[in-house]
Amino acid sequence: MDQDPGFIAAVEEAKKGAAEGGVPIGAALVSKDGKILGRGHNMRAQNGSAILHAEMSALENSGRLPASAYEGATMYTTLSPCDMCTGACLLYKVNRVVIGENKNFMGGEDYLRARGKEVVVLDNEECKHLMEKFVKEKPELW
Amino acid sequence: MDQDPGFIAAVEEAKKGAAEGGVPIGAALVSKDGKILGRGHNMRAQNGSAILHAEMSALENSGRLPASAYEGATMYTTLSPCDMCTGACLLYKVNRVVIGENKNFMGGEDYLRARGKEVVVLDNEECKHLMEKFVKEKPELW
Numbered sequence: 001m002d003q004d005p006g007f008i009a010a011v012e013e014a015k016k017g018a019a020e021g022g023v024p025i026g027a028a029l030v031s032k033d034g035k036i037l038g039r040g041h042n043m044r045a046q047n048g049s050a051i052l053h054a055e056m057s058a059l060e061n062s063g064r065l066p067a068s069a070y071e072g073a074t075m076y077t078t079l080s081p082c083d084m085c086t087g088a089c090l091l092y093k094v095n096r097v098v099i100g101e102n103k104n105f106m107g108g109e110d111y112l113r114a115r116g117k118e119v120v121v122l123d124n125e126e127c128k129h130l131m132e133k134f135v136k137e138k139p140e141l142w
Numbered sequence: 143m144d145q146d147p148g149f150i151a152a153v154e155e156a157k158k159g160a161a162e163g164g165v166p167i168g169a170a171l172v173s174k175d176g177k178i179l180g181r182g183h184n185m186r187a188q189n190g191s192a193i194l195h196a197e198m199s200a201l202e203n204s205g206r207l208p209a210s211a212y213e214g215a216t217m218y219t220t221l222s223p224c225d226m227c228t229g230a231c232l233l234y235k236v237n238r239v240v241i242g243e244n245k246n247f248m249g250g251e252d253y254l255r256a257r258g259k260e261v262v263v264l265d266n267e268e269c270k271h272l273m274e275k276f277v278k279e280k281p282e283l284w
Contacts, residue, residue, distance in 0.1 A: 048206045051230065056193050064190045087229025087250070088193065108229070 001098055002122055006030035006076040009039045010100065013054065014078040014130050017041035023141060024130040025079045027054035029062050029094070032072030038062025045141055054078065055085035059092065070094055078127040080107040090115055100127030104135060143240055144264055148172035148218040151181045152242065155196065156220040156272050159183035165283060166272040167221045169196035171204050171236070174214030180204025187283055196220065197227035201234065212236055220269040222249040232257055242269030246277060 001007060006028045013026025023042035030036055040057025043049045052060070055077050062069075070092045075081075078100035081089065086108030089097055096118040102109065109119050135142050143149060148170045155168025165184040172178055182199025185191045194202070197219050204211075212234045217223075220242035223231065228250030231239055238260040244251065251261050277284050 044206060050201045050204065050206055050234075051193060051198050059192045062192065064186065064192055083229040083232035084226065085229070087225040087227070087232075090225035090229075092192075 001120060002124055004030075004076065004098070005034070006036060006074060007098060007100070007122070007124075009036055010054070010076040010078050011124075011126060013039050013041040013058075014100075014127065017043075017046075017054075018130060018134065020046050022046045024134050025054040025077070027058040027075060027077040027085075029058045029070075030074045030076065031069060032074075032095070037065065037069065037073070051084070053082060053085050055081055055088055059088055067093070074098055076100075078124075079131060080105050080109060080121070081112075082107045086111055089117065096120065098122065100124040101131070103128055104131040143262060144266055146172075146218065146240070147176070148178060148216060149240060149242070149264070149266075151178055152196070152218040152220050153266075153268060155181050155183040155200075156242075156269065159185075159188075159196075160272060160276065162188050164188045166276050167196040167219070169200040169217060169219040171197075171200045171212075172216045172218065173211060174216075174237070179207065179211065179215070193226070195224060195227050197223055198230060201230055209235070216240055218242075220266075221273060222247050222251060222263070223254075224249045228253055231259065238262065240264065242266040243273070245270055246273040 009028035018024035022045040028039040038061035043052035074096040080102035151170035152168040160166035164187040170181040180203035185194035216238040222244035
């Protein structure tokens with residue numbers, strides 16, 4: 001699953017965030033037939049945004065879609081989703097959440113499972129490295 | 143609590159949303175010492191936004207604040223919060239969620255309580271009327 005186009009897009013987004021001096025977390029929303037509906041990265045530092053976490057950016061960049069577009073969809077994210085992003089995945093009824101890593105932050109994985117979602121944690125080295133470097137270099141942003 | 147400045151602001155925001163032809167839901171985030179940190183309304187129709195529900199707009203319009211600013215805060219909203227907005231209230235650790243009504247939609251109230259938040263439902267007539275009118279007139283937007 002590390003080679004899924006959605007996960008590759010999420011990691012690319014995390015790197016974009018890092019290159020912009022921001023929080024290096026990326027995400028991509030992929031439809032059940034494998035189309036990337038939207039992708040994005042955390043914009044807290046860049047926009048001063050309180051809500052544009054990576055998953056939220058991916059949802060926002062997907063635009064306003066009919067409910068059917070989210071059916072069977074997967075949210076790929078490089079880091080375990082916080083309560084807000086967990087809730088956003090529930091609101092849009094994505095089917096599955098694929099998570100790069102949860103060592104640097106553990107979010108709402110249990111709640112997603114309790115609400116019937118499939119949760120996959122990849123324990124991906126690149127995602128862990130991106131976050132570890134960021135937390136070390138910019139603790140004030142984390 | 144119907145006369146709290148935060149609740150009055152939330153209702154004003156819901157009316158602004160209605161006047162703009164959008165979803166008439168408003169919210170205001172109020173600090174523990176009673177200052178309105180931010181207010182906003184649902185921007186789904188106006189911006190084609192998938193994430194700017196009323197509570198999210200209020201959080202975003204509050205700007206990027208230190209964690210201490212949210213301590214003891216109250217989120218006022220005219221309608222019971224969906225899963226995403228419920229999660230956002232949890233992420234920012236607001237203390238209390240005051241809800242205009244939950245007859246037209248019932249969101250994450252139980253989960254907020256389970257996570258230790260105070261939840262107050264006002265069953266406010268004006269909020270109910272705004273939503274009922276909207277659902278009747280613009281079912282395609284709801």
